[in-house]
Amino acid sequence: MGLNFLVFMKSIFFKQLKDNLNTLKKGSAKTVFTIATTSKKEAEPYLTPIRRSDLFSVCGCVIFEQSILKEIVEIIDGQVDYIFVDSEKKIPVTIHPKLNVVETGNLSKVCFQEIKKSRILEYKPNDITVNATWSFLSQKLNFLSGKKVSILGSGNIGSKLALKLVECGVSVSIHRRNSYKGYGISQGLNFIKPENTVSNITFHENILQTAFMSDVIIGASNGVSIIDIDIVKSIKNDAIIVDLGKNTLTQDAIKFALDQNIEIYRTDITSAFEGFIYEAIKMDQILNSSYGKKDLGYCQIVGGGYHGKNGDVVVDNISNPKIIYGIAAGDGSLKRKFTNKDKDKLSRLKKELDL
Numbered sequence: 161m162g163l164n165f166l167v168f169m170k171s172i173f174f175k176q177l178k179d180n181l182n183t184l185k186k187g188s189a190k191t192v193f194t195i196a197t198t199s200k201k202e203a204e205p206y207l208t209p210i211r212r213s214d215l216f217s218v219c220g221c222v223i224f225e226q227s228i229l230k231e232i233v234e235i236i237d238g239q240v241d242y243i244f245v246d247s248e249k250k251i252p253v254t255i256h257p258k259l260n261v262v263e264t265g266n267l268s269k270v271c272f273q274e275i276k277k278s279r280i281l282e283y284k285p286n287d288i289t290v291n292a293t294w295s296f297l298s299q300k301l302n303f304l305s306g307k308k309v310s311i312l313g314s315g316n317i318g319s320k321l322a323l324k325l326v327e328c329g330v331s332v333s334i335h336r337r338n339s340y341k342g343y344g345i346s347q348g349l350n351f352i353k354p355e356n357t358v359s360n361i362t363f364h365e366n367i368l369q370t371a372f373m374s375d376v377i378i379g380a381s382n383g384v385s386i387i388d389i390d391i392v393k394s395i396k397n398d399a400i401i402v403d404l405g406k407n408t409l410t411q412d413a414i415k416f417a418l419d420q421n422i423e424i425y426r427t428d429i430t431s432a433f434e435g436f437i438y439e440a441i442k443m444d445q446i447l448n449s450s451y452g453k454k455d456l457g458y459c460q461i462v463g464g465g466y467h468g469k470n471g472d473v474v475v476d477n478i479s480n481p482k483i484i485y486g487i488a489a490g491d492g493s494l495k496r497k498f499t500n501k502d503k504d505k506l507s508r509l510k511k512e513l514d515l
Contacts, residue, residue, distance in 0.1 A: 191240040194220030238277030245271040247282035292432035305329030310374040313381030332361040335370040379408025449479040459505040
């Protein structure tokens with residue numbers, strides 16, 4: 161691939177990035193830009209689609225080298241309300257001898273150093289994928305307990321999903337090419353699962369044993385076509401297949417599954433993604449307005465879950481209180497009996513707040 165072509169592709173990327181930002185800002189909703197990466201490196205960075213909800217509009221990019229990050233930040237900083245940056249370390253350490261630079265692949269650190277105008281928050285895309293897949297399976301299957309789910313590829317996403325499923329009573333079978341790691345992962349997950357969970361996570365070296373008579377088979381091998389026609393033949397007739405890692409099925413397996421009316425899905429993260437953004441923005445608002453303590457002179461008010469001292473007045477929002485919940489007992493609970501001093505505080509606060 162020639163240098164001129166790479167420069168050309170880079171110019172197209174940045175032009176489309178600016179166009180997306182201009183489109184994003186057309187509306188009254190909060191604007192969000194996401195910066196993510198994946199462990200599966202691709203040739204060029206790419207932009208993610210513009211998504212809109214009632215509360216926010218979001219677009220973003222997926223990058224594979226830290227070197228392009230500063231250029232992106234220079235364009236987006238101040239152009240959006242929030243910038244969400246992938247906090248997971250996926251890019252390896254890279255040494256550039258000619259530039260005398262060592263890149264650690266830590267995107268969030270660079271963003272927190274460089275971004276000055278937009279509000280920056282961290283996020284974990286892999287966890288969003290796990291939550292979206294769990295939610296899909298829970299609703300698609302009606303209930304999870306007693307089902308057998310096989311996960312082919314027990315890396316970051318596959319392992320987290322396995323734990324989430326086994327906690328719901330799912331019998332989980334996992335497979336990984338590195339059997340030493342596979343056994344270790346299954347043992348570790350079984351060790352930390354809730355004590356009263358009777359179902360288990362089982363590792364199989366043989367991939368057909370993993371998939372045999374599964375209700376669900378999940379390809380989580382990060383783009384490796386691990387699900388072949390023999391695996392599809394080994395699952396239940398009414399089973400479903402989730403292509404979580406994308407392109408985890410061979411072409412023969414896809415054809416056979418569709419001919420047998422076996423449903424194949426790719427995880428749609430829309431609901432989990434929008435839910436997370438709402439959660440993160442709401443937490444940001446809570447921390448900046450509701451959470452903490454405030455001295456009113458005659459009393460301290462606390463809110464947002466802040467652990468108050470004995471005698472502090474607990475309210476809904478320290479910046480603009482509308483509800484008084486009670487008087488803190490100092491041990492995390494509210495007082496059941498008030499002293500005269502407590503009553504005076506409440507009376508004066510109610511009067512000042514016109515409650």
